[in-house]
Amino acid sequence: MSVSVAVTGATGQMGRAVLDAADSREDVEAAFAVNRGAPDDLEAREEIAGVPVEPAREFDRLLADHNPDALVDFTGPASSQNYVAVATEAGVASVVGTTGFDDESEQALRELAEYAPVLKASNFGRGVQALLSAVESAVADLPGYDVEVTETHHNRKRDAPSGTAKTILETIENAREDASADSGQRVHGREGEAPREQGEIGVHARRAGTITGEHEILLAGNHEEVRLTHRAEDRGVFAEGALDAAVWLADREPGWYDFEQVVAGEQVAEGGGQ
Known part of the structure; x- marks a missing residue:
């Protein structure tokens, strides 16, 4: 049974790589993709690996409509925090590859991990x-x-x-x-x-x-x-790792996880907010 993922920052370099990687895997499918600059006109929307890129402001609705197993986010610290907050409220696991967080914003993510699983990594290789x-x-x-x-x-x-x-x-x-x-x-x-x-x-x-x-x-x-x-040598390395993390994280209990646990195959998370 495949894990469905929502992809944010879809037209960015990593967003595209994640969608391309998901298209080639049997254990993952893209539920939907969003990007901040996506047009309202349906016919004008870009498709990546067969997935239409929808406006980021529709994220809440799309999350409710598609009910994905996990979010995969490579955007910016502010937008990432907002996406994870919405996903957490819906009980959806979040895989965060966004970097550049300051201590305060990372702590906010850790607090969200008390309510749904969050895995943040600086590198998914x-x-x-x-x-x-x-x-x-x-x-x-x-x-x-x-x-x-x-x-x-x-x-x-x-x-x-x-x-x-x-x-x-x-x-x-x-x-x-x-x-x-x-x-x-x-x-x-x-x-x-x-x-x-x-x-x-x-x-x-x-x-x-x-x-x-x-x-x-x-x-x-x-x-x-x-x-x-x-x-x-290719961003696909990081995209594949992020999808491995999404598959591993999807059914976990709320908590703060890291990619080392995915690679090691560990079963126990660090408590959310720790």
Whole structure:
């Protein structure tokens, strides 16, 4: 039996990728798709993978009419929060790939997870989960080594550093004895006289062309260096992961989930709002 998904931000790069991926799978079907700029004229509406893109203001009605199993959202922080709030009220699970949330807006999502399952991830690539595991191990095994994180994305990406880079940084900070979660330990680029301080983590964001996404972690010390890299060559990787998450999440109890649990096949969620 297939899982039906509602797709927001349908004409964006990730929205299109999600609809294309859903069209090629037997375990998922697109219930409906919306986009903020979709026209009222039915004949003028774009179709993606056979799914008409409807105006975002119709989201509430469409949700009630189609009763999907899950929402898949790649939009912006403000619109994402609104979509998830409406989906939660309807008892629909939400898979959120939107990045750029501040602490307050992410906390609002966590509070919504008390009423319906919410899974938020900065990256839906299974390879990224393997990268995070390798980073954690390498940082713990190489105490005192200098660490630099570099991420590269297409020239239209809005937030910097990327959500994935922030997750990598959190993993590094948690694994190091000589660094804390204090954002002051992170140095974003360098200019002028900028000697490296003990324990700092260099962070560099590059934006160019149509690059899908690349993250590199450099650890250097003791006359040696280790480089860990993940490179995504197609957005379909993230779309497939988001749909895997939707299938996994659809029948879960309310709570706050992450993609690591999907990859690991875990059965227990962190309590909503925690």
